[in-house]
Amino acid sequence: MQYAISGKTRFGGLLGSPVAHSLSPAMHNASFQKLGIDCVYLAFDVTQDRLEQTVRVLRELNVFGFNLTMPCKKTVIGMLDGLSTAARLIGAVNTVVNQDGKLIGHNTDGIGYVESIRENGIEIEGSEITLLGAGGAAAAAAVQMALDGARKIHIANRRSRSWEEAGRLVDTINRETQCRADLTDLSDSDALAERIAASSLLTNATSVGMAPGVDETPIRDLSVFHPGLTVSDVIYNPRETRLMRDAREQGCRAYNGMYMLLYQGAAAFRLWTGREMPVEYIREQFFS
Ligand code: NDP
Numbered sequence: 112m113q114y115a116i117s118g119k120t121r122f123g124g125l126l127g128s129p130v131a132h133s134l135s136p137a138m139h140n141a142s143f144q145k146l147g148i149d150c151v152y153l154a155f156d157v158t159q160d161r162l163e164q165t166v167r168v169l170r171e172l173n174v175f176g177f178n179l180t181m182p183c184k185k186t187v188i189g190m191l192d193g194l195s196t197a198a199r200l201i202g203a204v205n206t207v208v209n210q211d212g213k214l215i216g217h218n219t220d221g222i223g224y225v226e227s228i229r230e231n232g233i234e235i236e237g238s239e240i241t242l243l244g245a246g247g248a249a250a251a252a253a254v255q256m257a258l259d260g261a262r263k264i265h266i267a268n269r270r271s272r273s274w275e276e277a278g279r280l281v282d283t284i285n286r287e288t289q290c291r292a293d294l295t296d297l298s299d300s301d302a303l304a305e306r307i308a309a310s311s312l313l314t315n316a317t318s319v320g321m322a323p324g325v326d327e328t329p330i331r332d333l334s335v336f337h338p339g340l341t342v343s344d345v346i347y348n349p350r351e352t353r354l355m356r357d358a359r360e361q362g363c364r365a366y367n368g369m370y371m372l373l374y375q376g377a378a379a380f381r382l383w384t385g386r387e388m389p390v391e392y393i394r395e396q397f398f399s
Pocket of ligand 1: 247
């Protein structure tokens with residue numbers, strides 16, 4: 112189909128650096144075309160120091176909204192007119208919606224994660240979960256699972272860069288949601304094994320196992336993989352991480368993070384257009 116830019120075409124896009132590799136322009140433009148929506152989505156290479164002036168210009172040009180990649184996800188907060196509950200609790204924004212001139216920040220990364228695991232029949236409500244990591248992906252997944260009714264989330268992180276952030280994440284979940292959260296040192300193997308034994312879902316939201324470090328795994332003790340456990344890795348390169356392979360060999364179901372990317376985009380698309388992204392079509396075009 113020919114793409115027709117008219118005098119009324121609205122635009123939005125992705126801000127961050129680097130952005131050239133991103134799948135988001137292809138995903139959103141194909142969806143606009145498929146549904147006949149007169150919008151285009153572009154990628155803008157914007158460094159943090161140019162974010163404020165860029166957001167000012169986008170506001171003036173009446174964009175429908177935009178996405179942000181790290182490190183702009185945190186910096187943008189002070190430039191917006193409001194935040195969704197998830198964005199406020201996570202402390203990061205990946206999607207901005209222009210609501211009648213007001214720029215409202217959302218975070219759809221966690222929604223993307225939860226929708227991708229629900230698709231595999233995993234229920235969050237009332238469940239006990241062990242989550243490895245406390246960076247951006249982990250915070251988004253933890254907050255969304257807590258908002259969606261998880262009963263307990265055990266966060267395990269190494270005592271390093273994000274240890275204090277992990278503590279703040281646990282406090283935020285305990286203060287602002289009905290879910291109970293606690294923090295364990297990833298190297299405390301007994302405490303970790305105890306928490307995984309009580310969990311139905313083990314989520315890896317660390318970067319351990321991501322290419323090129325494909326032989327690495329955050330879990331070395333294979334005895335923690337019990338029959339009632341599903342393992343979910345936010346990593347999608349490689350498609351099967353060592354953690355997933357080990358879990359499957361011990362009889363657990365295991366899934367990668369490929370569709371988290373699709374569903375965070377679908378959630379942003381819904382916020383901008385009020386329409387459902389044609390996810391089956393997008394999956395066939397870009398995710399097979
Ligand atoms: P961050 O850098 O924000 O967080 C990384 C986390 O992994 C931190 O908790 C970090 O701990 C931990 N970590 C890193 N190296 C080690 C290690 N050797 N041992 C133990 N813990 C470690 O990254 P993101 O949260 O943005 O990304 C994490 C992963 O999620 C990446 O692989 C990324 O590709 C993937 N991702 C997938 C998405 C999807 O759509 N499927 C979306 C976003 C991310 P510390 O701070 O102490 O270093």
